[in-house]
Amino acid sequence: MAAKKLRRAKLSQELCERLSRYQITTCQDFLCLSLLELMKVTGQSYRNVQKLLRQVSLACAPKMQTAYEMKVRRSVNPSSAFLSTTLHSLDKVLHGGVPCGSLTEITSPPGCGKTQFCIMMSVLATLPVSMGGLDGAVVYIDTESAFSAERLVEIAGNRFPTYFDSDEKLFCMTRSVHLYRELTCDSVLKRIKSLEEEIISKKVKLIIIDSVASVVRKEFDTKLQGNLAERSNFLARGASLLKYLAEEFSIPVILTNQITTSLSNGLAIPADLVSPADDLFLSEVSGASGSGKKESGCVTAALGNTWSHSVNTRLILQYHELPTRQILVAKSPVAPFSVFFYTIEKSGLVLQDGKDQSDLTWEGTNPALQTIQSHAWFQDLSEVQKAEGRENSTETHSGLQGATALCLD
Structure with a gap:
């Protein structure tokens, strides 16, 4: 405040x-x-x-309010409490969608659709309230130069073909999305500090930063003395300012994060201290699939445990059997741990509600330590060999197959 x-x-x-x-x-x-x-x-x-x-x-000074007053205010204007993702099952679990007045983090390996999700939410925020939108503008801070105006128009036209039935409506929608390319920590922080006046003058209803980890990891090598403290200070200041904006104007703030490697083979290395060069390190699995042997490493959300406490809601996107991926509700004050399957199409993210979830082995754990599947599992090679008539093969293997990204992330 x-x-x-x-x-x-x-x-x-x-x-x-x-x-x-x-x-x-x-x-x-x-x-x-x-x-x-x-x-x-x-x-x-x-x-x-x-x-x-x-x-x-x-x-x-924060104003005191009772729980009853909060309940009445939200019941009078339910649309002010959440921004619908239009992913029905996910919205149901989250009690309406991405919450207003708090920070929501989207974490995933490259290629799972973080940027696609952000672009889709940009379209949704500009929609009229009658369609589940917020009827406002969007501030999109792009630190990776990954935003695509063409993709924005494509998602809008394919997801809402009836509403965006003219170039004029598409033009109005694109004018409501204000893009800023900030490539350093200082420029990101300055931009955040300047947002208060912009929210008022432009009627901003959604703030997106894609991504926080990108600028932090380029500038702060945690192996150098003092860098970890400086990085923590930057993240704390940024989170504090964003929380103020979210609460003061009752708008959702969406942030994207990257992944890092947490080693467990006898070495206790906090995620905060893992080098960015280790980000794409895969979880090593011993023995055949389902052998139950301990993994020597796992992929988790970057930026460490302290940052994980700064965000109110964490959604994890991860690989599954192609072309499907998974959305995990890993942290939420209102929702239980949940898993949903989705694909990335011309209209953005699309849930696969009919997919069988009986084979899920994921269980809720500490959100800061939640492992992320960064590559798609494939069948034990021995089964493939048998199918091809090579039962006499002397070696069997199991492992991970690199997943081809269906879209830029």
Whole structure:
């Protein structure tokens, strides 16, 4: 709440302009100064400065509300609580979709559809409320240069062909998605700090950052002394600002994350300390499939345990038997651990509701340590050999097969 702009604390325009000349623009900047410093920069008396301090403190202090008031407000306007993903089964588990007022993280290996999900949600946020949208604009911060305007139009036209039946509607939709390419941590943080005014002026209803891990891992090599502390500080500041924006304006914030390798073969290496070069390391499996032997490594969400506590909801996308993939609800304050199958098509992500889920072996665990299947399993080679009439083969193998990405992630 301290990130709130001073002009929203009901200070006079003249005083706000005077303070801005001293780079004092937020409630936090104001409250961190002593009384003498405030008297100097405001040019006001001791008593008036005390009044200003009380006014600013009240403006940024969280307002108390009862659970009943929250329930009534959401029952009057249910659309203000969630942004529907249009994936019916997933929305049902999440009680309506991606929650407003909190941070939702999408984690997956490359090629599973993180960016496709973000582009699809951009389309949905611009839809009218009657269609499950938020009837607003989208701020899309792209740190990997992966956003595609052509894909945005393709998803819109194929997912809602009746609504987007003219070039004019597609034009209006694309004008509502504001894209920013920020390739450094500093530029991302500056952009986040500037979003408050933009949310108000452009009626922004959704913020997307694709991806947080990309800029962090390019700039902070955790093997160098001091880098881990700096990285943690950046992530904490960014998460705090985004939480404020989400709560203050009751909008959803979607962030994408990458994967990392956590080793378990006698070495206790925290995910925070794993080098980015290890990201594509595969879980090593001993023996045949189903042998139950212990894995020597596993793939988990990047950025560590502290970051996992900053996000309120975590969805994991992972490989399954091609062409299907899985959505895992790994962390949510309202939903149980759940798994859904999906494919990526011209209309975006499409759930395969009729697919049998009886063979699932995934169980809910600590979301920060949840293993992610980064490649598709294939049959034991001995079965393939038998089918080809080579039962006399002396070797049998089991392992992992590289999965071909169906779309850019």
